[in-house]
Amino acid sequence: MPAKTPEERRAIGRIAIAARHHPNEPERQLEDRRTLRAAQAERYIRAIVDGAPPLTDDQRRRLAALLAPAPAAPTAGE
Structure with missing residues (x-):
């Protein structure tokens, strides 16, 4: 596994x-745990992307959708 980033x-x-x-x-x-997990995810994703062939537009859209916030679930009164 690559060395940890300064962050x-x-x-x-x-x-x-x-x-x-x-x-x-x-x-x-x-907040520090959140920062750490985001930095670890970024390093992991960067390693995968750098080692893979270029993504198609559709593949990029699907992967970006994984990082988009999920819509709020309706509450019991709605």
Whole structure:
């Protein structure tokens, strides 16, 4: 697996500090965990794209749809 990016290393450090100094407040780690997962996903996706043949327009649209926000589910009163 490729080396971690500087962004990943910073997020890991911030998560560790928050966990050590505020073990009963996991919400302090939430944004850093989100940042870490996004950086890991970006590195993984980049490796796949760089090693694959060029995508068609349809393939790009389907993959982009996976990253688009899901529509809100109707609530019980709707």
